[in-house]
Amino acid sequence: MPTVTYAGTNVAVNDEGFFTDPDQWREDMAPEIANAAGIDTLTEQHWQVLKFMRHEYAEKGTGPTVRALGRTSGVSIKQLYQLFPKGPAKLAAKIAGIPKPRGCI
Amino acid sequence: MTKRIVVLGGGTGGTLTANRLRRTLDRDVAITVVDQDDSHVYQPGLLFVPFGLAAPEGIVRSRPRQLHGGISYCRSTVERVDIDNDMVHLANGAALAYDVLVIATGARLLPEETDGLTGPGWRETVHTFYDYDGAMALAAALADFDGGRLVVNVVDMPIKCPVAPLEFCFLADWYFQQRGIRDRVDLTYVTPLDAAFTKPVAANTLAGLLAEKGVELVTEFNTGEVDGAGGRLVSFDDRVVDFDLAVVVPLHGGAAFVGASPGLGDEFGFVPTDQHTLQSMARPNIFVIGDAAAIPTSKAGSVTHFEGEVITRNIARFLAGQELDASFDGHTNCFIESGFHKALLIDFNYDTQPLPGHFPTGVALPLLKESRLNHLGKLMFAWLYWHSLLPGRDIPGVTTAMPHAGKHSPAAADR
Numbered sequence: 244m245p246t247v248t249y250a251g252t253n254v255a256v257n258d259e260g261f262f263t264d265p266d267q268w269r270e271d272m273a274p275e276i277a278n279a280a281g282i283d284t285l286t287e288q289h290w291q292v293l294k295f296m297r298h299e300y301a302e303k304g305t306g307p308t309v310r311a312l313g314r315t316s317g318v319s320i321k322q323l324y325q326l327f328p329k330g331p332a333k334l335a336a337k338i339a340g341i342p343k344p345r346g347c348i
Numbered sequence: 349m350t351k352r353i354v355v356l357g358g359g360t361g362g363t364l365t366a367n368r369l370r371r372t373l374d375r376d377v378a379i380t381v382v383d384q385d386d387s388h389v390y391q392p393g394l395l396f397v398p399f400g401l402a403a404p405e406g407i408v409r410s411r412p413r414q415l416h417g418g419i420s421y422c423r424s425t426v427e428r429v430d431i432d433n434d435m436v437h438l439a440n441g442a443a444l445a446y447d448v449l450v451i452a453t454g455a456r457l458l459p460e461e462t463d464g465l466t467g468p469g470w471r472e473t474v475h476t477f478y479d480y481d482g483a484m485a486l487a488a489a490l491a492d493f494d495g496g497r498l499v500v501n502v503v504d505m506p507i508k509c510p511v512a513p514l515e516f517c518f519l520a521d522w523y524f525q526q527r528g529i530r531d532r533v534d535l536t537y538v539t540p541l542d543a544a545f546t547k548p549v550a551a552n553t554l555a556g557l558l559a560e561k562g563v564e565l566v567t568e569f570n571t572g573e574v575d576g577a578g579g580r581l582v583s584f585d586d587r588v589v590d591f592d593l594a595v596v597v598p599l600h601g602g603a604a605f606v607g608a609s610p611g612l613g614d615e616f617g618f619v620p621t622d623q624h625t626l627q628s629m630a631r632p633n634i635f636v637i638g639d640a641a642a643i644p645t646s647k648a649g650s651v652t653h654f655e656g657e658v659i660t661r662n663i664a665r666f667l668a669g670q671e672l673d674a675s676f677d678g679h680t681n682c683f684i685e686s687g688f689h690k691a692l693l694i695d696f697n698y699d700t701q702p703l704p705g706h707f708p709t710g711v712a713l714p715l716l717k718e719s720r721l722n723h724l725g726k727l728m729f730a731w732l733y734w735h736s737l738l739p740g741r742d743i744p745g746v747t748t749a750m751p752h753a754g755k756h757s758p759a760a761a762d763r
Contacts, residue, residue, distance in 0.1 A: 310599070320570070
């Protein structure tokens with residue numbers, strides 16, 4: 244199982260870089276993960292989404308899809324794409340230390 | 349004392365559940381099925397209508413005639429369910445009290461939720477084959493299509509039958525070759541997923557087939573707007589895919605009444621349900637089967653069929669005050685039509701992704717591989733649907749739980 248170091252701590256990740264154990268995540272790791280994905284700064288809006296992702300994961304066992312994020316996170320889909328380019332649900336999940344959203348089969 | 353079971357929805361799930369319950373339970377349990385129309389559509393047939401491979405009349409039958417004797421049928425739209433008072437309120441003002449409620453109302457298409465999809469071009473250059481009217485209109489458009497860019501697009505997940513858009517691409521390649529104009533047609537499959545399919549082993553096989561058949565694959569595309577007049581699909585992050593003919597699978601949601609019933613459904617109108625017992629999360633006397641459920645399976649008829657055995661057992665146990673059976677394993681079994689009289693077969697569940705091998709055991713139908721036998725299986729399945737599945741019977745040789753026998757696990761490195 245591959246590992247990566249964030250904020251001085253070794254964490255276990257899968258081969259796509261997603262946390263395999265969300266409990267290993269700490270808030271101070273998020274800026275580093277975001278940097279590695281090309282996001283320079285995490286604004287308040289970024290954090291609103293990240294907190295929502297972790298909340299959804301805790302409640303439902305999976306992160307939300309883009310459509311669900313657009314509906315219930317308080318941030319519009321257009322904004323989500325500006326905050327987390329290319330695949331907001333995937334990228335926000337990675338930075339929030341939760342597994343890739345199931346996204347249905 | 350008479351117990352009352354009310355089944356909302358007389359489609360695949362509602363019909364097979366009502367029939368199974370009628371056979372299992374005594375006559376002191378009254379069963380009523382409610383649906384808003386009398387036309388039962390064999391939905392897997394819709395894929396074939398646009399290519400002239402199925403006659404529209406051949407895929408529709410009378411809904412009440414699929415129900416066994418001893419089951420009441422009520423044609424009405426459901427307005428809402430009062431889960432605190434165990435009451436279904438119908439649009440005509442009547443109300444149905446229940447001891448057990450079965451929600452089998454499926455998933456509906458929400459094309460108006462995507463900007464421009466039902467605007468200029470709808471039913472002319474922008475189509476869907478996911479309902480009866482759409483499949484018919486697309487048949488006419490395809491017959492007139494003489495060349496250009498044909499784009500198949502899934503707006504977002506979840507959708508019913510996630511393989512059907514891929515099957516459409518494979519059949520389109522075959523269809524245009526039959527017409528001798530394949531070299532004049534550009535085929536593109538546009539998906540919000542990051543691969544042709546979600547599971548790795550199957551994604552590889554299906555992406556390979558797309559490439560082999562000359563279908564371009566565009567991934568991670570979340571459609572924000574359809575410009576019918578200009579022939580463009582525009583994503584939320586401003587990527588553009590041009591088309592001359594667009595075949596779109598719209599956003600899906602649960603039945604409308606779910607949103608009008610406090611405490612019942614999620615933000616998309618699907619009903620959160622225990623994935624192993626099929627009891628709803630809303631109330632213990634509400635069970636859910638088929639596409640209406642928010643559980644981590646595909647929305648597919650095979651899932652609904654396999655759920656039938658478990659939901660029937662659990663409703664009977666619930667009525668008898670017994671513990672429920674948590675045995676539903678998410679078993680899904682899908683034929684994937686690949687053109688030229690061939691098809692693939694995939695078989696999987698909650699824990700096991702689609703794997704190569706054979707189904708149901710070491711011989712019989714090949715998994716994740718094109719074969720003519722699978723294509724025949726898909727065609728024969730229509731007969732089994734009306735004569736075995738809907739009447740609530742098991743299919744010979746096919747168990748409710750996914751069989752592990754006959755499957756080849758990938759090497760550890762590929763997992």
